[in-house]
Amino acid sequence: MTSVKEFRTEEPATADAPGSGRFVFTDAYSVFDWGQMPDSIPEKGRSLCAMGAYNFELLEAEGVPTHYRGVVDPTVDEAGGEPEAVELDAVAEPPREMAIDLVQVPDLPAEDGSYDYETFHAAAGENYLIPLEIVFRNSVPVGSSLRSRRDPGAVGLDAAEWPDDPVNLPEPVVEFSTKFEEQDRYLTREEADRIAGRATLDDLAAVAREVNRVVTDRAESVGMAHEDGKIECCYVDGEIRVADVVGTFDENRFSYDAQEISKEVLRQYHKRTQPEWVAAVDAAKTAADEQGETDWRALCEREPEPLGAGVIDAASDLYTAGTNAYLDRELFDAPTLDDAVAAVRSLGD
Template identity: 65%
Template sequence: MTSVKEFRVDEPATADALGRGRFIFTDAYSVFDWGQMPDAIPRKGASLCAMGAFNFELLEDEGVPTHYRGVVDPGEAGAEAGSEPGASDGNEPEAVPLADATAPPTEMAIDLTQVPDLPYEGPEAGYDYDAFHAAGRDNYLVPLEVVFRNRVPVGSSLRRRADPADFGLDADSGPKADSGVTADEWPDEPVDLPEPIVEFSTKYEEQDRYLTREEADRIAGAADVDALESLAREVNRVVTERAEAAGFAHEDGKIECLYADGELRVADVVGTFDENRFSYGGRGISKEVVRQWYRANDPEWVEAVKEAKAAVAGRDIDDWRELCERDPDPLPAAVVEAVSEMYAAGTNAYTGRQWFDVPDIEAALDAVDDL
């Protein structure tokens, strides 16, 4: 089980073959790598499931290999919701195309690969990726997140790690010469990149860290880092084109991939408001809304998280949460409702189908602006 998705195994993966299973999308959410937060956001799970399925089907139409097999129609899910995470009752429900779902789905059928343990050997040795790949052999989830960026919004980690000049964004000579961007200072508004960029970060370490290409190539194992980049760029193209057709701007996002029998497939979930950042009419629509609320309204917890992540360096443990001295405050009811309507209205607009009875996206974003 992840912090926001539960997991059902219908047929386990082996060293030689993919298995079958399902994601169960819950209304839980996570920010700053904390894990499950105090509140649930109604309709969020169904929103992400519908939007993710929609994007997987777009990718399949474009010939991009994925682990997606369809969704489970809520009318057919029956008592499955009451089973334990990871368990299956032996009756694998039928997977159908998203268009055949009679209501917003919360279950997504997928092919499964192996996810070996990643041992932590202490501050000197770090994580043992050799052990990970020895266990995964030629059928494993690549332990990387492949990040693509079209724009550098406010809140992007890229602003802390690089200067505008690193991407040709120089007020004197770059393509944004009239935008007020300087070579070494990001402005207080989103900045479009001249070309999409791709980065690699860790997937299973307790703190995500960005990697050099050489580090990413080593951690990827048998998977080819150039092929991972190409796959990410193709996913970015497909999602960006759909976003533009629906009135959105696609700012950044990520993919995860499985490697099986020499082939890479897009895994996890693609192109949702949790995995990606979008904007609509210049206003952000993603999980970043919640991150910014915590920065403004619970800064003590945000700072405690930052300090705990720094304090774990050099210790024999890798779970920084054990060192965090504060827990996050719950969201006020008005924030929960506004964010819920943002997810639902955004999914309606992106998919072109009225899955949820909520105000339109403009009204939903107005409510978020008022928080």
């Protein structure tokens, strides 16, 4: 299980061919790489499944290869029948399970804070999950790590210093970060090229830009702004396919009427209400780097506190109302997006 998804294998992948399986989207959430937090967000899993499926179907229509094979109709699954993968439009209720092709995911050995990608790729062959996250950015908020890693001119801005306010980029910026390491880290092009294995960075960047275009266009059509996001990809017999899940409120950041409507709401809420825990997380990650440790959580001196019921309700409504708006379909029994956004804004009062 990942921090928010269960993983079920129906037919294992082999060195010669992909297998088949399912993602089961839970209502768990994770912030700051912590893993599962103390609370769950009702209907979050179904909203991510529906939004991810919708985006996969948009990508397939645009000719972008993916590992997506449909969603599982919850009414068939609950009735005890033999569930089959169907298109999102074929289900009347929000799905929780997504059918996918599986590829090989070899172990990534680690010792003394160093990861052995040569061993990973020796076992990966021609059919594997690429151990990178490909990040794309359309804007740069205040506090973004990009500001400390790149000069404004390097990303197309006509400025000697970063503005004090959020800024839109003239062209999307694509970066690469680690996928399977205990702590995500951004990579130089040389590092990313070595970690990617047989996949080329130019091809991965081209796929990321196409995903970004499709999601951005859809968001704009329903009044949302798509700020940034990430994808994962698999490599199958020379072809790059989009994997994991795409364009959801967990993987990407969206805003509506100048209000964040993604998991960023929960990140910022924790920064405001549990600053000691956030600081402890940062300190543990720094200590792990300095000590050559991979398990930074073992060094963290604090645990996150549960959320209040009002915060959980507001977050749930934001996920479901946002998904309804993005799909332009009343799939969930949820308030309007305007009302959900107003409730989230009140959390800062």
